[in-house]
Amino acid sequence: MNDAEDAITRAYRDEWARVVAGLTRRFGNLDLAEEAAAEAFATAVARWPADGVPPNPGAWLTTTANRKGIDRLRRENQRDSKHKEAQMVFDNAPPESIGAIDDDRLRLIFTCCHPALAMENRVALTLRMIGGLTVAEIARAFLVPENTMGQRITRAKAKIKAARIPYRMPSAADLPGRVSGVLAVLFLVFNEGYLATGPGAGPVRADLTAEAIRLTRLVRALMPEDGEVAGLLALMLLTEARRTARISVDGELIPLDEQDRGTWDPTLIAEGHRLVRERLVAAAAGQVPGRYQILAAIGAVHTSARDIRDTDWSQVLALYDQLVNVDSSPIIALNRAIAVAELDGPESALVTVDRLEEELNGYHAFYATRADLLRRLGRSQDARAAYDKAIDLAGNTAETANLTRRRDQLQ
């Protein structure tokens, strides 16, 4: 790759969201912002190899994209004299300083993750407008046809316009609730990457986990004081650190207790631990941790242990007890039962797990957990039936492979 291509790739990654967000503020129109930004990058691809990379690529792209936006408005106005879009043009305020709470990109993130949009449309729009992924890339990542994904993005933009979803920071009173919506989108992107579904998909989508981490880092840079943002970033880093150890060469999922801990990424773990410690200090000062911070703390306990026997299970269980208080979902209760099994044995864990059947009877991990407990209790027949159910319900190819092997190893 030559210098110009390299610079364009870097500029695309670093500047796309900023350019789109600045244009959105100026023109008040997501479609126009996106198209003008795309044109500016296309111009860079055409010019930079011949003319050389400008000294400040971000400023060059912003200026070019602004010009493209104005050109576009003029053209559309000539086509349709009734077009009143131009009236929105003149917000000539200089872009706000980077890192300020009301950064253009942050406003764009809150707009794309507005709770009035369907979750799947929020995900699509965020990856397009903030992540700069193409519609084809997003469609591929979520295994839906490209025109379906295109429609989701179009529908989301149309609703923003028709219902007048504002392009601004939520009010202080709304902020906590709205941040959690943003984090839910980012966590969904990460999880789809970490445990990809569908028989045609690879078991792990490193591109999606990387994108989720990149966007969460961005939100963290924009909102450094928010504990749950820090918690989610830590959780993602500590999970991502184990990614390569999680899948065998044959594409089988390797459970935590069998993973080669030497292959975990020490840099990501160190960064994750640093963030968890930061939140522990805040918790000691009286800030009540939310679910992402507690999940990150659980991840920190696991990544601190040299091997599974070395794991501080009583710490894990204490954290799950804390988690149950902020999130009473049956999935949390299921994971808590796994810690109970390590401390008190499989029998008492099974009692808890069985109580969750009604709520979790469509969830593969419920049957997988139950099967493992039954196996440890020597109830092979029952374990086999539970593995069969888990295999039926699991959508991830690596998980299916692991469940199948464990079933077939039963005596």
Place this chain on the structure above:
Amino acid sequence: MQYLVSVIDDMSTPGSSDKRPGISAFNERLIADGYWVFAGGLANPDAATVIDNRGEQQVICDGPFVESKEYLAGLWVWEAPDLDAALTLAAEASKVCDRKIEVRPFA
């Protein structure tokens, strides 16, 4: 921007006692703060009549245009600067009426 704010009722959960004093107070505030355009409560959907005069002969029939568990019990029209402002009011309206509320912009 004007929003149609629909009060959605549900036969199976008729809601609690008389909400009118609370709704009146809420309406006073909507007027004072400049959001109010129009409001009205509706009679039961059983009282609705549908007329179709697109063909040669007009047809009048009994009942609402769509049979469903949920129905429109009343409506407001609000003037609000954006969806967030409308949603904040709608959250209050839902409490005051003890009903679900749909917020929909005029095109």
